[in-house]
Amino acid sequence: MASFNLTPSDPSTFILTGIPGLEASHILISIPFSMFYFISLLGNFTVLFVVYKEQTLHKPMYLLLCMLALTDISTSTSVVPKALCIFWFNLKGITVGGCLTQMFFLHAASAMHSAILVTMAFDRYVAICNPLSYATILTNARVAKLGLVGLIRAVLFILPMPLLLRIQPFCANHFIPHTHCDHMAVAKMSCGDITVNRTYGLVIALVVIGFDLMLIALSYGLIIRAVLRISSEKAHQKAVNTCTAHICVILTSYTPSLFSFVTHRFGQGIAPHIHIILANLYFLVPPMLNPIIYGVKTKELRDKVGKYTCKM
Structure with a gap:
């Protein structure tokens, strides 16, 4: 396989090692x-396409x-393509600018994701x-404004992370034991005070996750x-059905995120490859499951997806 020939001392480049200890299994892991x-892209683009095409779905919930x-x-997309390049082609090199850019986009998208889950909870309420x-x-206009507020919050909160790392000195050790440029994984490569x-x-993680x-x-x-104030059993069932999909998405989104956060900072006795696998689960599992959950639990969306599937 081709390799990215870079010297470890190159000050403009980091080396992402993939999953330490499991290098021999990279192809299987890929x-x-x-x-x-692939399932994530297919499911999420299907949701976007169906909602765009169907006027009846142009509602706040579907927005x-x-x-x-x-x-x-x-x-x-911020994580998986680069990880596959490492697994398939041994292309481990990434420029410092590319690494910090990847870090910004993946953490900003995660913060935006959390803000949308809060807005969806308000929608259900x-x-x-x-x-x-x-x-x-x-x-629709108000939901769009709430989305814009969430985006601005994500950018303002996450932008200082790469900016603070940009001024850090990075000495001879440029090997990052990870599949992507996670904030703390990169910070630990610095030979300065981090x-x-x-x-x-830590504060941003607690503020975003805790507050949301x-x-x-x-x-x-x-x-x-x-x-509980409603006496009708039918009304109880309807309320539960209304919230089920959102509750499932919350569990799939926050559970791997919290596990990754806790083990990365407080689980020093846990093997490094476990840390990295848990971190990657957050970027792999929720994007794959979310469109499936809403497709199964939301009848109107399920019917429209079925309609276009039959046409094909």
Whole structure:
């Protein structure tokens, strides 16, 4: 296989080693990587295409689904193509600028993804607790503005990460034991003081994940309170069905993220390849499962996808 011939001391280049200890299995590991990525692209582009083509789906809920699909495509595409280049062709080199750019896009897309899940929780709250005012509270324009706020927040929060690393000195060790340029993995390559980088990354993770989870929990707390006040069993079932897909997406999105975050910072006794596999699960599993979950649980979307599948 071709290799990227670069000296480790080249100050303009990092070397991504892939999954340490499992180099001999890179080709085998690439099979689920590529399959998950293909399924993710197929599912998310299908959602985007069907919602775009169907006027009846031009509603706030489906606009949020499109935003979710775009962030899923962005997160997986930020990571998987480079990982496959490492696994298939041994192309391990990445410029410092390319590494910091990859870091910015994957972390910004993750923060945007979290903001969209919060907006979807608010959407479910309004749909169940204030259904008569749903059309006036959540218009397409308002959802688009909320999405823009989430994007601005992601950019403002994540941009300092690569900027702070840019001024760090990187000495002879340019080998990053990872498949992508994760913030802490790159920071640990520095021979300078990374206290600020470490603290900022920790604070942003806690603020984004902690604050967003708190808002989601608040929304569902209000939903549960409203549902308990309803005596009708049919109404209970309808409320549960309305929230099921979103709850599943929350679990698939935050669970691998929290595991990766905890093990990376506090799991020093865990083998490095476990750290890296957990980190990659966040960029592989949710983008693949999210369109499947909504396709199965949302009847209107499922029917439209079936319609275009039959046409093909």
